[in-house]
Amino acid sequence: MTVRSRPPVAEGRIPAISPQPFRTYVETVLDGLAPDRPVIVGGGRRWTAREFRSLVHRLTRALAELGIGRGTHVTVLSGNLVETVAARYAVNLLGASYNHLYNRLSADVQAMMVRDVETSVLLVDPLLSARAAQIVASAPVAHVLRLGPAPKGGLAVGEDLLALAEGRGDEPVASPARPGDLCMIRHSGGTTGHPKGVRSTFGRMRHTEQMRELFVGEAPRDLVCTPISHAAGFIADGTLAAGGTVVLHYDFDPARILATIARERITHMMLLPPLLYQVLDHPDADRADTSSLKQVTYGGTPSSPSRTADAVRRFGRIFQQSYGQFEAGAVTLLPAHEHDPDRPDVLRTAGRVLPGVDVEIRDPDGKVVPDGEVGEICVRGPDMMEGYWKDPELTARTLVDGWMHTGDLGKLGENGYLTVVDRVRDMIAVVGGHVYTVELEDFLTTHPQILQAAVYGVRDREGPERVHAAVVLAPGSTLTADGLRALVRNGRGPMYEPDHVHLTDALPLTDAGKPDKKHLRRQAAEERSTRP
Structure with missing residues (x-):
């Protein structure tokens, strides 16, 4: 069965629309900045629209003098800095492509990514200068630029881009980018093997317009406490384009998040489920003023229905879940009004398919399976990737006849709800069948003494995979490992x-906040190798 959302019926004649000159998402963001309030907050400073635009245009001119433009590639190694957001806009305003490294990867994997995208400029967070030095030792680039002065007594790598931009003109820069130009390369985690680079053109980057439409009539105040290299960064673009304010946190800290929500009157934020649980379980959660929150978006990894219900009971029906992939865009949505804490069957799902998107569940032979049966989730929609960077074979295996093979296992149920059961690679083949890790994680977290769980398979020396579970217990829990196995x-x-x-x-956790099962598997394998 193919699940499609029904398009709206047009009434009367639709007037012809004159073609408009192409404008990048960056120009949409800069045009939408609110003139009467701070637009971005971070690093102890509150930036007005005039100040932030000025920074973007000055950085644009400084990078242009170094030869950055259409067809060139810039890589960034940075945390959540205002200057990093401005630098991304400057790079894309010039029509160049942008690649953000994940900070928790090893230096050799980061260097692999730098080489992979043929980096012309490496932009570096001053606090990460030592790691940048390791990267360029094995992956030399033409220019290494710091996003500010080096810390006192710290290592200084490359020139200070902010100093280079000082004094340059800040008049608006018209972008030469065209819809088919490469805008971004976003890599997979890369903790094992060669990371996959997802190609996105400027024409695909329509997220600012979509987000701006959602915020009509509002002035959202968005807290970004997860890496701007992931989904939170795209939400921040939409917030700025809608005339809202973005508040950046450099690190994830539940206590600081709760305090910021109250102080800054935050209305919107995005969290992956493991991070949401940390906020929910913090001692300050019961007394913090979170009354300003209107919407908390979660997703990126399966969530526990019981823990989601706990969050709804504590914070209210402000949660929405979105399922998707960077390769395929957003696929489904479970809106706030459907977050009934007494309906775990609904909370376990990822919601219904979004308008304009088609979903099929297929078996290994590519045949569509009946509703209720598990198979691979295949997607077709308007926000598909253009392909993988320098990997036409993987692109051909993943994009087949216009359908994206997600590598996720799922099933379609009653009323069109999609349930994500597991990743194909995470499903554990055991004697007698398969263990779906998400199902076991859900079962474990229904216990009131279990806060979080991650289930993963580890290959035995001479047999099938073995089921492993990493479990975080609630304070004061009396559960034991043997007791959990019996449970x-x-x-x-x-x-x-x-x-x-x-x-x-x-x-x-990974940079994005997902349970790092690759790390857990390596850890288990190392422990096994030391046993007699």
Whole structure:
């Protein structure tokens, strides 16, 4: 079965629309900045629209003098700095492409990414200068530029781009970018093997217009406390384009997040489920003033229905879940009004398919399976990627006849709800069948003494994969590893019983805030190798 959203019926004649000159998403953002309030807050400073526009245009001119323009590539190694946002806009305003490194990857993988995109300029967060020096030692680039002065007593790598931009003109710069030009290359995590680079053209980057339409009549105040290299950065673009204010946090800190919501009267924010749980479980959550919040978007990794219900009971029906991939764009939405804490069956789903998007669930032979059966989620829609960077074979395997093969397993249920069951690569093949890691994680987190769980498979020396579970217990919990194994054996059956339960204070997370199962697998394999 193919699930499609029904398009609206047009009434009467639609007037002809004259073609408009192409404008980049950056120009849309800069045009939309609110003139009467701070537009971006970070690093102890509140930037007005005039100040921020000036910074963007001065950076644009400084980079242009270094030869940055259409067909060139700039890589960024940085945390959540106002200057980093401005630099991305400057790079794209020149028609060049932009690639943001993930800070938690090893230096050799980051260097691989720098080489992969044929980097002309490496822009560096001053606090990450030592790592930048490691990268360029094995991946030399023409220019290394710091986004500000070096910290006192710290290593200084490259020239200070802000100093180079000082004194340059800040008149608006007309972008030479065309819709088919490469705007961004966004890599996969890259913790094992060669990272995949997703190509996005300027024509595909329509997120600012979409977000601006959602914010009509509002002046959103968006807290960005996850990396701007991920979804939070795109939401911030839409906030600025809609005349709102973006507040940047350099690090994820639940206590600071709760304090900022109250002080800045934050209305919108985006969190991955493991980070949402950290905010929910913080001692300040029960007394913090979060009354200004209108919408918290979560997604990026499956969520626990019981933990989501806890969040709704604490903060209200302000949550919306979105499922998608950078390759395919947004696919489904579970809106706030459907977040009934007494409906775990609905909270377990990713919502319904968005207008203009088609979804099919297919078996390994490519045949569509009946509703309720598990298969690979395949997507067709208006926001598909153009392909993978320098990898036509992977592109051909992933994009087939206009359909994106997501690598996610899922099923379509009653009323068109999509449930994401697992990643194909995370499903654990055991004796007697398959263990879907998300199902076991959901089961574990329904226990009131379990805060978080990550389930993953580890290959045995001479046999099938073994089920491992990393579990974060609530303070004062009396559960033991053996008790948890018995809980699963009695509640889900012997096939789902973990061979190993690892009790931990916190799950390792990726840059984006997803449980880092690759790290957990490596850790388990290392522990196994030391056992007799």
